Amino acid sequence: MVEFSGTLDIVKPVDLQKGNRRLLYEFSNRGGRGTITGFNYGRGTNMTEPEYAGDGFLMRLGYTVMWSGWQGDLIELGQQRRRLPALCSQGGPTTAGEGPTGVQHN
Numbered sequence: 387m388v389e390f391s392g393t394l395d396i397v398k399p400v401d402l403q404k405g406n407r408r409l410l411y412e413f414s415n416r417g418g419r420g421t422i423t424g425f426n427y428g429r430g431t432n433m434t435e436p437e438y439a440g441d442g443f444l445m446r447l448g449y450t451v452m453w454s455g456w457q458g459d460l461i462e463l464g465q466q467r468r469r470l471p472a473l474c475s476q477g478g479p480t481t482a483g484e485g486p487t488g489v490q491h492n
Contacts, residue, residue, distance in 0.1 A: 395419065395433065398450040406448035419453045 399405040412421040421444070422428050428440030444451060 392454055394452060394454040396450065396452045397422070397433070397445075399445070399448055404448055405450060408449055410444065410449050410451045412451070412453045414453050421451050421453065 410421060412419065414420075419431070419433070422433075422439060423430075426440030426443045426445075429437045432438055439445065
């Protein structure tokens, strides 16, 4: 079994019956979230502020939007992150699972 964990954010219609049953998924580059600010002309990075949602274009079309990230060292900035399993070589770990690590071969 391989374990993976990471953060994700989901913005969905309050009334799912009004949704279009489509998910717009952004695999975030370095933990940022550009989908809503790009499509909706939103501003800022705080998802709890109304200006982040912009003109609501994606929401009016009924989309559910989801983000997940890959950069583990950005959690302090409130961005997306991931935690990958450590790779092992001949019984010992060769990489740390969190952060921007590479594979090291012995």
